Amino acid sequence: MNRKRPSALAACSRKRRHAATDGASTLQSDESSWASLHDDLVRLIGWRVLASDLLDYVRFRAVCPHWRSSTVCPRGRGVLDPRFHPRRWMMLPEGHGLHPGHDKLRKYVRFFSLSTGALVRARLPLFSSHCILDSVDGLLLLQRDQDTAVRLLHPFTGDIVELPPLATLRTGLSPIQHQILNWSFHRTVSATSFRVGADGVVTVMIALFNLARVACASTIDQQWKLSTWSISHLWRPMSFRGKIYMMRCPTFYSELQIFEIDLPQDEEDMAGSGGLCFLPEPKLIATCPAGKLQVPYHLAECDSEILVIGRNGRHSSHVLVYRLADIILDRIVPVTSIGGNALFVEERVLSVSSRVHPTIVGDSVVLLHPKEYYLGQYHLGSITWMPTADGCVIDNGGVPSPCSLIYHIFTCCHRATWNKGALLYQGELQPDWKVKKKWRQGA
Structure with a gap:
């Protein structure tokens, strides 16, 4: 028996070796087939x-x-090739007094996907000398502190496009405006669009909400130029596919007009003097009859189309959503489905998939309840309100910590809070706080 045991063990060992060899060869074969x-x-x-x-x-x-x-x-093409734009990614506001790129974060900035809720981080040391103005197609519009130069940054590839200093905007202001307007007016960017020419020249257009003007510059320009016409002080514009869309409504009982602002097609469109630019005037593309939609109005991008959001009465808590394409065709019928997404509504509107968080309800609008003042979601199909996240009331008491990702997403809709990232959105009364030891707009 003792003599047979080594042979049995040897046979077993040989079987294991053969099995391992066969498995390895199969694995190598599979790998080589994919690699080939x-x-x-x-x-x-x-x-x-x-x-x-x-x-x-x-x-x-x-x-x-x-x-x-x-x-x-993607590196080297991140800005110039639109296929590589991180469109559904948004910078995450950290809260806890930590602005983007804070030393305690080791210069890292986190981003999250509006489609899946996935989180990634990118090390961006330049945030120590830049502030954030806006985000377009996932790219970040930055201003350099030392000379106010504007830069368009791809956060994942590190590609940067250089634009003229923002301070050159002041050449288009009147002497009185120079005296009464502080620097924060130049940083209130509420929409950004850009176009990459066949020659690689990038032209950027920004809507300055507080100035109620549009400014334009390209990578070969020396200064920004202001439009000779104004935009509405009431309703914030939105960028979509290289254009800016804005609304006008003279009174609460007037029809709602929607305009399209296109980028200049050539240098002649950029011509002007004294810091002014003769941009093509806004083009009226749709009119919503009076009484169909009431204030407050919002524009949103959702599943590659533009939506118009409002109420069914000035003091009503019922939310209405229309497709811009339907309004253009004079089909003024509110929608009850938005592809299973949720629209987070504040200064700007974000379309977020219901897969991002288990408490986000599809086909809903997430906003502050107009009467009871809590962060809720209005379901378009059942026309009912329900609390979102933990149902916490957003008031002067602020948001509890730790809190749901939903509050971070909602903070992204309020630019003055999002671009600092140090505090989460706390309602109408936002406290002032220092960023980089300065009282400033932007991180």
Whole structure:
């Protein structure tokens, strides 16, 4: 028996080795089959993945050296090629007194996906010398502290486009405006759009809400130029596919007009003098009859279309949502479904998938209840209100800590809070606080 045991063990050992060898060869065969995909096929799959999400594309390229070499690298093309824009990603306001890039965060800034709720972080040391003005297609519009130069940054690739100093806007102001307007008026960017020309020149247009003007500049310009016409002081504009959309309503009982502002097509459109720019005037594209929609009005982008949000009465708590395409066709019928998304409504509107958080209800509008003043969600199908997150009332007491991701998302809708990130949104009365030892607009 003792003599047979070594042979039995040897046989067992041989079986294990053969099994391990067969398994390894199968694994190598599987890996080699994936790694041997034709370059064109890998590239085609990569473009399909990129259409879903930029970071999925980055992970796809990291699978193996062959897939990486067969696909286009986003770095160096992050701003100039719209396919690489991180459209559904938003900078996360940290709260706890920590502005973006704070030393306690080791210069990291976190971003979250409006589609999945996924969180990633990027190390952005330049935040120590820049403040944030706005976000467009996931890109960040920054201002450099030392000279007010404006820069368009791709947070994941590090690509930067340089634009003229924001201080050059003052050349388009009158002497009286110079005296009465402080610097914060120049930083109230409520919408940004841009276009990349065939020659690689980037033209950027920003809507300055407090100035009630639009400004434009390109990467080959020396200064920003203001429009000769004004935008509404009441309703904030919105950018969509390289254009800016704005609303006008002279009185509470007037029809609502929606205008489209296009970027200048060539340098002649940018011509002007004294810091002014003869941009094409806003184009009226839709009119909503009086009585169909009441204040407050908001524009939103949702599933590649523009939505118009309002109430069914000045003092009503019922929310109405219309498709701009329907208003243009004179089909004034409110929608009850918005693709399972939720619209977070404040100064700006974010379309957020209900997959982001378990308490977000699809086909709803998340905003402050107009009468009871809590953060709630209005379901469009059942026309009912319900508390969102933990149901906490947002008042002078502030938001409890720890708190739901929903409060962080809602803070993103209020630019003056979002771009500092140090505190979460706390209602109408926002406390002032220092950022980088200064009382300032922006982190």
